[in-house]
Amino acid sequence: MATTLTEENYLKAIYHISHTYGDVVSTNAIAEKVDAKASSVTDMLKKLADKQLLDYIKYKGASLTEKGRKTAIDIIRKHRLWEVFLVEKLKFSWDEVHEVAEQLEHIKSPKLTKELDAFLGFPKHDPHGDPIPNADGYIHRTNKIMLSHAEVGKTYTCVGVIDSSSEFLKYLDKHHIGIGTKLVVVEKEAFDQSMLIKIASKTVAMSKAITTNIYIKEQ
């Protein structure tokens, strides 16, 4: 049974929520993510359960079945491949790609996905540092930490962002921070958990709202 665009968006939302907050996902959490009312979500959960894409227990919540998880990952794979295409081939900047990828991820053609992947040289990460699932749905996760958990004096490499809104990405651009940028932790302020970060030669003060949205790895 073919999935509709809307169903795919629900599955993706549920996948992302369960990844952060655990397997069973609440109606309200989904409603917030897909920007719909809880009553609409209830209807959709029944439909997705009928299609064996998730298990749903009234008043308890929903959890993706293997079939549902596979479907969600396929959409995410396409989303991230298209983002790479837009940045690498079409001169989009990393803050412009999400909206378009949100549309392109729903194009149905296994050959297209396969050939796009090959054309891009089988990229491992999207422009925001998120891993690209392979054709079998396997996601290679590297051990990254949040900048907020970094230690003073050490040097790190930026490997990803959590918030990939245009506003946040433009903030990073302004301070010349991108995937691969070296960051040195100069100081941590105990009072508000803000940090002083040295990028190239400049030192920037970053609030907790910033440092909890940047992924880094050591060295």
Add this chain to the structure above:
Amino acid sequence: MATTLTEENYLKAIYHISHTYGDVVSTNAIAEKVDAKASSVTDMLKKLADKQLLDYIKYKGASLTEKGRKTAIDIIRKHRLWEVFLVEKLKFSWDEVHEVAEQLEHIKSPKLTKELDAFLGFPKHDPHGDPIPNADGYIHRTNKIMLSHAEVGKTYTCVGVIDSSSEFLKYLDKHHIGIGTKLVVVEKEAFDQSMLIKIASKTVAMSKAITTNIYIKEQ
């Protein structure tokens, strides 16, 4: 007002019909093209007329307004650009691209269209020889004729196809006919209008059903 995918498909259908059969298009002609019942078409014509995308007179037919024509051409432009992308960059063959382009043509992002066009080197024709409208909606039409109207003894170049179904394109592949192939008219059979065509060193007999679906130009 944003157009839906369905509206765009109707506009495209009406554009193509009016291009062949004249400005005013009948409900039944549209119904056949979009594979829907006449009653559904009537409903849609009312909606498109409300949106000023076409003029509609009950029982008389519909004709695109300038706004509707522009919208249709933009979809056709995207369709053909994507077809070029699939063939030139992703190793699709010319008989595999239409279905996918049918989906991709509805992606809404002016920047995407613009950058894709540039990435492809501003192509003038799609893989089936159809002209690609420019960003302003201008379509450069070259003077091409049907193979069925060719003269015996003359040499022509294949510049396009009318039927771009997979079956027909595979027939052409089998006989090594593509855009740019030289064709020599050896003989015309008056009885059934079939033709003997020399391609490279081989001579092939083609029925009228074939020769009325191939566009050529002299030389």
Add this chain to the structure above:
DNA sequence: TTATATTTTTAGACTAATCTAAAAATATAA
């Protein structure tokens, strides 16, 4: 020019996805 055939529209119903308002279930707190 009247009868018949064809085309087109209307009427009413269906599905997918959504909403608001009210009811029911569950969680929390006195």
Add this chain to the structure above:
DNA sequence: TTATATTTTTAGATTAGTCTAAAAATATAA
């Protein structure tokens, strides 16, 4: 452990797009 708050579901509507069946308009043919 009973009352209150929160979450979730149900009931009933709405919109887009579609359908079938019937009615109305137009075209064709005797």
